[in-house]
Amino acid sequence: VRQAMLAGGWRWRAMHSQPDVSEVVELSTARGGEVKLGKLRQLVNLPPFDEMFGIARKKMLACIDVELRKAHKKKKSELNALDFANVHKLSLLAFSSSISIPLGEVLKQNENLLKGLHDFERVAAELIFEDSRRNNGQELDNATAGITELRKQIVFDLKDASSKISKLKNKDEIMLVHNTALQKSKVLLAQHNNDIKLIRNYVKRFRSLPFIDLSVPLFVLVGAPNVGKSSIVKAVSTGEPEVADYIFTTRKILLGHIYDTTYGGWQCQVMDTPGVLSRNDEDRNVMEKMTIAAMENLPSNIIFVTDLSETSGSKSKLELQLALRQDLRGKFPNRRWLDVISKGDLLEIDPSEFGIENAVVVSCITGDGLEKLRVLLKEQSGAGGGAEEERVNV
Ligand SMILES: Nc1nc2c(ncn2[C@@H]2O[C@H](COP(=O)(O)OP(=O)(O)O)[C@@H](O)[C@H]2O)c(=O)[nH]1
Ligand SMILES: [Mg+2]
Secondary structure, eight states, rough: HHHHHHHTTTTTTHHOSOOHHHHHHHHHHHSSSSOOTTTTTOOOOOOOOOHHHHHHHHHHHHHHHHHHHHHHHHHSOOOHHHHHHHHHHHHHHHHHHHHHHHHHHHHHHHHHHHTOOOOHHHHHHHHHHHHHHHHOOOHHHHHHHHHHHHHHHHHHHHHHHHHHHHHHHHHHHHHHHHHHHHHHHHHHHTTHHHHHHHHHHHHHHTTSSSOOTSSOEEEEESSSSSSHHHHHHHHHSSOOOOOOOOOOOOOOEEEEEEEEOSSOOOOEEEEEEEOOOOOGGOOOOOOHHHHHHHHHOOEEEEEEEEETSSSSSGGOHHHHHHHHHHHHHOOOOSOOOEEEEEEEGGOOOOOOGTTTOOEOOTTEEEEEEOOOOOOOHHTTTTTTTTSSSOBBBO
């Protein structure tokens, strides 16, 4: 990672006089060998319960079809009850394994979930757990135990039905046991629908974390709610965050890319984050914690967005934004820091009056300042020969 950063023009060692996140990444890479981001995105989800049942039923019907054909070919005569029982036994096993095998895979994945994760994804996963626990009081562990139970029960019931079938001599009786077993499985699946839903929800959230390439410069946009962070990400990068005039519209982190092939090729990643309020870390909600986790655990450059127009609401009053800025600067003293003033079209004051020197003023309405911002990002990405030796407050 460090080599890639250096190749990109970064002088991490010179910039970071005390251990910072670049060292953390270096250390964890050295320790665990491969600590890559994106592991949580690779999780495979469970299908919803009716789909799971539907797939298993289709496999079962296909099995009946194939086995009947085979039996006919072999016998070339009318099939007797024994043949009929055999076919239906096999079909129940096909049904059972097409539920139990994928469920087993997911359980295994859940078990391995928090092993060997990159620090950022580990913290993000813990925050997602915390959020879900708070919202619906349900633990992933309980859902996993429920699914383990479901899996065992389905395997047991269908084995039981199979052995009953092998003792039967009457086709109607065979069909009755067969259909009853299937119906019971359907009911069981429905009973565990909440567990399935909970796991599906987790996997969906884990998979929605952005893929971050640690070899490409990363800029994290932070600031109070409603100050225009998402609008800037949308305006300068490929990112498509939702923009709205209420706080915590952005509920998760999202990544946009800037690719520029015109000046010899450079690229960077810009991360949109949920707004952060001016308050103690202990009081932060899960979304704010996610933003802080991204700043803490990723080798990122910080773009702090301030809205001086007083249009972003009571939670983002100017003095609160300034206090937040001071707070975060103190927390990340060695990180590259870029001040951006948003909503330039509404701006009536000089930002330096508030102690914000050398800020880039942008407006997503008129487009003013956006090109300047892109040029600065390019320079700081090492593509434009920008200042590298010392930390600059651009
Ligand atoms: N006048 C003006 N309004 C803006 C500008 N950028 C964003 N806004 C508005 O500010 C509100 C919050 O924007 P958003 O990007 O969602 O802010 P975020 O919460 O910091 O991500 C929305 O109503 C936007 O339309 C701008 O440059 N000028
Ligand atoms: Mg937003």
